[in-house]
Amino acid sequence: MSARILLVLVSCALSVITGLVIARGGAGGGKTVRQRPVIGLSMDTLKEERWQVDRDLFTEKIKAAGADVLVQSANSNDAIQLQNVESLITQKVDALVIIPHDGAAMAKAVKLAHQAGIPVLSYDRLITDCDLDLYLTFDNVKVGELQAKFLAERIPAAGKLRLIRIYGAKTDNNAKLFKQGQDNVLQPLIAAGKVEVIFEDWAEDWKPESAKKITNAAITKNGPNFDAILASNDGTAGGAIQALMEEGLAGKIIVTGQDADLAACQRIAQGTQSMTVYKPIQSIATKAAELALKLAQRKPLVAKDAIPNGQVEVPTVLLDIVSVTKENLRETVVKDGFRKEADVFQ
Numbered sequence: 624m625s626a627r628i629l630l631v632l633v634s635c636a637l638s639v640i641t642g643l644v645i646a647r648g649g650a651g652g653g654k655t656v657r658q659r660p661v662i663g664l665s666m667d668t669l670k671e672e673r674w675q676v677d678r679d680l681f682t683e684k685i686k687a688a689g690a691d692v693l694v695q696s697a698n699s700n701d702a703i704q705l706q707n708v709e710s711l712i713t714q715k716v717d718a719l720v721i722i723p724h725d726g727a728a729m730a731k732a733v734k735l736a737h738q739a740g741i742p743v744l745s746y747d748r749l750i751t752d753c754d755l756d757l758y759l760t761f762d763n764v765k766v767g768e769l770q771a772k773f774l775a776e777r778i779p780a781a782g783k784l785r786l787i788r789i790y791g792a793k794t795d796n797n798a799k800l801f802k803q804g805q806d807n808v809l810q811p812l813i814a815a816g817k818v819e820v821i822f823e824d825w826a827e828d829w830k831p832e833s834a835k836k837i838t839n840a841a842i843t844k845n846g847p848n849f850d851a852i853l854a855s856n857d858g859t860a861g862g863a864i865q866a867l868m869e870e871g872l873a874g875k876i877i878v879t880g881q882d883a884d885l886a887a888c889q890r891i892a893q894g895t896q897s898m899t900v901y902k903p904i905q906s907i908a909t910k911a912a913e914l915a916l917k918l919a920q921r922k923p924l925v926a927k928d929a930i931p932n933g934q935v936e937v938p939t940v941l942l943d944i945v946s947v948t949k950e951n952l953r954e955t956v957v958k959d960g961f962r963k964e965a966d967v968f969q
C-alpha cells in the first residue's frame with residue numbers, strides 16, 4: 624500500500640463505508656500521465672454472449688473519452704490469462720481491468736501489475752488474496768436471492784418444491800456468492816420441508832454441456848419427478864433446458880437464469896425458461912470505463928462499499944439488478960434498449 628494512499632472512512636451515521644482510492648503512483652505523482660491513456664482489458668472468456676457486450680461497450684466508452692484499449696481474452700485458461708496480463712504490462716498500459724477466470728490465480732497478475740506501478744480494477748468477478756485497488760460488480764448475493772425468491776413464490780400450496788441446483792464454476796468467486804444468496808432464501812425453506820434438493824452440482828467453467836450432464840444425471844437418478852431447476856446463469860439454464868427437451872419436460876419445469884442473454888429472453892417469451900436476472904451491462908461497462916480512466920490518470924475516486932478479498936478490504940462499487948419474467952420482459956430489457964422487442968418475441 625506504500626505507493627498508494629487508501630483511506631477507508633467509516634460513516635457511522637450512514638452505516639456506509641466510503642473508500643477514497645488514489646491510484647497507485649499517487650495523484651499524478653511518480654508517473655507521467657499520458658495525454659491519451661491506454662487501458663488494458665484482460666478477459667476470462669467471450670463464450671457467454673454478455674462478455675461480448677461488456678467488451679464492446681467498454682471499448683466504445685473508453686474511445687469516446689479520448690483513450691485507447693487493448694483487449695485480450697484467455698479462453699478460460701489461467702496460464703493464458705497470466706500471459707495476456709504480462710503482455711499488457713509490457714505494452715505499458717496505464718491501468719488494467721481484469722475479469723478473472725480464476726479469482727485466486729489472478730492474484731499473481733495483480734502483483735506483477737503493481738510491480739510495474741499499474742493499478743488494477745477487478746471487473747464483475749473478484750480477484751482474491753492480493754492488494755487489489757478497486758472492484759466493480761453487481762450485487763451478486765442479491766442475484767442468488769432473486770433466483771431463489773422466484774422459486775420460493777412458486778412452492779405448491781400443499782406440498783413441497785423438488786429442486787435440482789446447478790451452481791456455476793468453482794473457480795469463480797461470483798458462483799459462490801450466487802449460491803450464498805440462494806442459500807439465504809432456501810435454507811429456511813429446506814429446514815421447514817417446503818423445498819427438497821434432489822440433486823446438486825457445480826458446472827465446470829459455467830459450461831452449458833456440463834449443466835446438461837448434471838440435469839441428465841439428476842433425471843437418471845430420480846426420474847422426471849421434480850419441479851424446478853435453479854440454474855445460476857442463462858448459459859447453464861440453456862444446457863439444462865436442452866436435457867429437459869430430450870425428456871419432453873421443457874416448459875413443464877421452472878428454470879431460473881441470469882444475464883438476460885438474447886437466447887434466454889427468447890426462451891422466457893416461449894415459456895421454456897421462467898426467469899433471468901438482468902444486470903445492466905451498459906451500467907457496468909460505462910462505470911468501469913470511468914473508473915479505469917481515473918485510475919489511469921491517477922485521479923482520486925470514491926467507492927462506497929468495501930469487500931474483503933482475503934488480504935485487504937477492497938474499495939468496491941456495487942450496481943443494482945432486476946428480476947425478469949415473461950410478465951416484465953418489455954418493461955425491463957426491452958424498455959432499457961438492451962433487447963429489441965422483435966428479437967425477443969420473434
Ligand code: BGC
Pocket residue numbers: 671673747748791795797798829856857881882
Ligand atoms: C458472471 C455471470 C456470467 C458467468 C459466466 C459470472 O461471473 O457474473 O454474469 O454468466 O460468470 O460467465
